[in-house]
Amino acid sequence: MIQTKLIPRTDEAHEPPMLIKSLLAQSLRYEPQREIVYRDLFRMNYVTFNQRVRQLANVLTEAGVKPGDTIAVLDWDSHRYLECFFGITSMGAILHTVNVRLSPAQILFTMNHAEDKVVLIHEDFLPIVNAIKDQLTTVQTYIVLSDKVYSGTPLAEIPAGFSGEYEALLQKALSEFDFPDFDENTWATTFYTTGTTGNPKGVYFSHRQLFMHTMGLLTYIIGYEAMPFKGSSDVYMPITPLFHVHAWGFPFLATMMSAKQVYPGRYEPEVLLRLLITEGVTLSHCVPTILNMLVSSPAAQKYRENLSRWKVLIGGSALTKGLAKAAIDLGITVMSGYGMSETAPVMAVGYLNEQEKQLSASEQLDLRTRAGRISPFVEMRLMDDTGNFVQHDGHSLGEIVARGPWLTQGYFNDPERGATLWQGGWLHTGDVASITPDNWVIIADRTKDVIKTGGEWVSSLDMEDVLSQVEGVAESAVIGLPDDRWGERPHALIVQKPGYTLSAEGIKAVLQAKVNRGELHKWYVPDRIVFVPEIPKTSVGKIDKKRIRSEMKDLILS
Structure with missing residues (x-):
């Protein structure tokens, strides 16, 4: 550490900490009349x-x-x-956004591990908590959340052990509360991310980290117009669960800007599309699964003329060219972003510079489906297996490692896995990629998902992208399975679009023709193609390749 000269400070001088309450305060300054909408129930x-x-x-x-x-x-x-994003954190408490899609046993683990004291729970999830309630070791009281109250139908009774219903309790409470100042490094939020082995890992973030992540989004999304978001004219609706990395941090940004916000409740294609139209939604973010569900919905064609203002940021999994083109054909503007739970999450967002905006639609498609350009304030490098940095030449591959002002510092009560995450002073993502000289990140694969066949490394994401462009393919997933001769060989799951009857031989013939023309490497033709009604997904909508590997291995060996 070099020796520097600190600025002198007067004892009475005030240096305001970077706190979430400061983001909230901005929402009243300029456009306090703008609305926050919940379905067709509340505004x-x-x-x-x-x-x-x-x-x-x-x-x-x-x-x-x-x-x-x-x-x-x-x-x-x-x-x-x-309201919980701001009310809980601004009083100095910690918000635990529980992943309701985990198994009851995993939810039990996360709630005990986080040492939850109070639980706010929607009545739809009461069966989950009732099943594990006797095993929760730190919870002292519960508050029930109900949509019935907005239609004038109060709950018949408050469940035993609950202090009341959310709306009724709010109505009785004072509307004044002096949120205090405290250290900006105070713990603000926690949630749990599942890995391939062991219990879920507790990720945590401070007020300073979330404040700086919001400033990063403000700089890139608004300042550079990576996904232009103007509070004066744009309407924001997340289609990423709020329990998933704070809905990628956008609710903090939208609230600070006092932008109109729309919250859709449970995701249903008809409801989402209706809200898009009736509330004039212009900006959303979601995983590819959700976008595919929307563009494949019969209602999408009905609302086609109204989708031309909609901008969608895709993350969580790779955006294939096939899905991107289907969205663009409906008039939707799509762009990819990149990050992970441990990075709050945004580390890259697609940004077309002035020269790239002049490219043809097909040339832009390649850029729009990349992981994005490195975000402001984030330092990102590529590292090989020996710990050496790899050139950013757009071709050389390495694991993405990163530093930045909003990356988690570890895992709660799990120092061993935290040390692995930050080995050598860089956060290790587990993603293999190349980076171009002009800062485009091109994900090749997760380190565990790269298919090592015949001495070559084949990207399962690239193969899925190729399959997405075969007519009649709605979704695909590719995994590598052991092979005595080649080490591993690729195998694919395919979901067909309605009205198509595809065959494994037909798809292989399409791919082989591309190989014969020199457009693809020979390894890009899967050994086996299995048609399925749906692709297995994780709790946050990512393709569950661990489960697919297990099920396909059993299928092949049977």
Whole structure:
């Protein structure tokens, strides 16, 4: 560490900490009349929102919550969840966004591991908690969340062990709460990410990290217009669960900007498309699975004329050219982003510079389906197996390692896996990629998903991209399985589009023709193609290749 000269400070000088409450405060400054909408059930402006955030803080204080306590939330994407993003954290407590798609045993583990004190739970998830309630070791009280109250139908009764229903408790609480100043490195949020082995890992973020992540989005999304988002005219609706890395941080940004926000609750294609039209949604983000569900819906054609204003950022899994083209054909603007749970998550977003905007649609398609350009304030490198850095020449491959002001510092109560994550002072992503001299990130694969065949490394993501462009293919997943001769060989799962009757031989013939023309390497023809009604997915909508490998291995050996 070099010796520097610090600026002198007057004892009375105030240096405000970077806190989530500061993001909230901006929402009242310029456009407080803008709305936050929940389905067709509830709407409010930012004045009411700020009052409700403070009412929530008073409700939790009355329930005995103190700074440093952890509060769990199990809810669909709603205005209530957004209130928790700000009310829980701004009082100095920790928000635990529970992944409701985990198994009951995993949810039990995460809630005990996080030491949750109070649980806010939507009535749809009561069966999950009722099944594990007797095994929760730190929970002291529950608050039930219900949509029925918005239609004038109160709950018949409050379940035993619950302190009340969310709306009723808010109505009784004061709308004033003085959110205190505290150290910006205070723990603000936690959630759990599942790996291939062991229990879920507890990721955590401070107020400073989430504040800086919001500034990073502000710089790249708004300043550089990577995905132009203007609070004056854009309407934001997340289609990434709020429990998944804070919905990629966009709710913090949208609230700071007092942009109109729309929360869709449980994801249903007809509801999502209806909200897109009726509320004038212009910006969303989601995993490819959700986009595919929407563009494949019969309703998409019905709303085709209204989709030309919609901008969608895709992350979580690779955006294939086939899916991107299907969206673009409907008038939707799509772009990819890159990150992971441990990085809050944004580390790269697609950005077309002035020269690239002049390219043809087909040439832009290649750029739009890349992982993105490295975000402001993020340092990203490629590292080989020996710990040496790899050139950013657009061809050389290495594991992505990163540093930045919003990357998690480890895993809660798991120092061993935290040390592995940060080995050598760089956060190791487990993703194999190349990086171009002008900062485009091109993901080759996860290190565990690269197919090593005949001395070659074949990207399963590239193979899925090729398959997505075969007419009649709706979705695909490619994995490598052991082979005595070649080490590994690729095998594919295919979901057909409605109205098509494909065959494995026909798809292989299409791919072989590309090989014969020199457009593909011979390894890109799968050994086996299996047609399935759906591709197995993880709890956050990613292709579950661990499960696919296991099931296909059993299928082949049987």
